[in-house]
Amino acid sequence: MSRISQRFKQLEEKSRVALIPFVTAGDPGPEVTVPLMHAMVEAGADIIELGVPFSDPMADGPVIQRASERALEHGVSLHDVLAMVSQFRESDADTPVVLMGYLNPVEVMGYETFALAAQNAGVDGLLTVDLPPEEADDLLAAIKPKDIDPIFLLAPTSSDERMQRICDAASGFVYYVSVKGITGSSHMAIGEVAAKTAQIRKHTALPVGVGFGINSAEKAQAVAQVGDAVIVGSVLVKRMEELSDRPDEIAPAIAQILTAMRQAIDLV
């Protein structure tokens, strides 16, 4: 059983909804990331989503775009991101790490090379936002034997037929994009999220995570009532941007936001 599946099993036993923070690796500088990952775990993160910086983040709003740009100014590559995961694993063998990004850095590294390097580093899942299952056969063939879960997005526009296809290709969990739009959008409608997560559950027994547009403890709590995982990104990355010239303050500030979300979620 993959580390992600184990984690969801543990959470289910405790009737606890997962909190999954997203940060971009290397933002605002490479030295920030690993200590931040540990701080997030301490503040109640169950799984960590680590953004792989990309020059053309088409599905991201301005907040995460700028995080990518800051990381790329330091030359942070996929190799560097894998090294960060290795370093994190030196003192945390349990918290699953999902890499989230775009296909091209993985494509250029080569699927097999990536899969082996990611397994060695201790990566547990891969979410490439611009890779639908229709184009994913070769990548799946490379990562699945290495126990790396392919995480796929489901969208408000996904038909039942597509939901089925995506759920069939996915493992670990599926990720419901709660808005039509880019990361950091603010117009999430909780009623629609409830309806869609229920619809998704007809297609899979996998846990359903919900993300995009969850920017407060209140929204996190609302989402926790319908999803198995609450995924938060832009609200954290925005705070990191505000503190980018005071990197020492980043970990405690992010921990503070996550602690509040954790408490709100655990009330459910």
Place this chain on the structure above:
Amino acid sequence: MPTEKPIDFTSMPDSRGHFGPYGGLFVSETLMEPLDELRVAYEKYMQDETFLAELDADLANYVGRPSPVYHAERLSRENGGAQIYLKREDLNHTGAHKVNNTIGQALLAKRMGKQRIIAETGAGQHGVATATVAARLGLECVVYMGEVDIARQEANVYRMKLLGAKVESVSSGSKTLKDALNEAMRDWVTNVDNTFYIIGTVAGPHPYPAMVRDFQAIIGREAREQMQRQTGALPDALVACVGGGSNAIGLFYPFLNDETVKIYGVEAAGDGLDTGRHAAPLCAGTPGVLHGNRTYLMEDANGQIIETHSISAGLDYPGVGPEHAWLKDIGRANYVAATDDEALAAFHTLTRVEGIIPALESSHAIAYALKLAREMDQGQTILVNLSGRGDKDMHTVAALDGLKI
């Protein structure tokens, strides 16, 4: 179509948009259903007699098609070698080939009931062509354009505004065409219910590369007949500039199965291919995935897209249409490059010798055609796609002469 040939070069893409290993559909999940809806509409209307009749009428009466093929006799004589013919897409309404595609996609948008049109633009030609058809059909229009391109294509920015379009300045990344495309995609994913995204080139996710090609292939269909009428034969060579590659594929496509016709796509070599400051992914790039398709890209060893350089905003793009990537790999077309300086020299030559001021994009094709012609016999012919006129480039060229206009 001859069936005894080993390869039917016009048979691509497959049902999921693949040109060999290239093309495909690489977008986030939210866009998968809208792209499928677009594919279904496009396949339906390309078989619909009423739609095609309306398209033909618009191309004839609004765009001014067919565009002429002109034998540049004096240019050919002074240059020496092969006879150079120009397919005059610069004479189209709005001054470039771009309108062939925007007319088609806007009619499709109307059929699909979309009230809002968005587009990306580099040189501004596609933006103007989109704003033009949106004005005519009474559709809301937003054009995304990089900050850098806005500065070097002021005249086109003003034209778009006059036409009622909103021009959104894009300040992320390299602030050029690729970033405008990213931003247009972000708009589309957010407003997908009422919005039609008119992509201006043969890149992007399926069905765009095939659809834009099909709308642009009128160039090659006309030219094929015109050349036979004027010279009694097919041309010996075709030359067109390649940024994303829409004017080039429009010319090439109807000739792909004519084995005697050599095909040359001319990329922007900028300061020179060896300087790294260029926009020539087919000549000097590697395969990767960007903007919804797999193709040759300008990228670094870590898969990050690198900034391109060209004097011509319309060629300043790090990717290229996937069909060109396929044609390169199978050897049906040759891809070469012309530098900024070579393009500028060709710009001046064509202007002075033939009284035709070409766009800087098209000047790259002229530059290579002049070189190629000198290696060929006087009795041979080269057909160059003169994809646009140079009015929009006046201030760029004047600035090099130290003038501000």
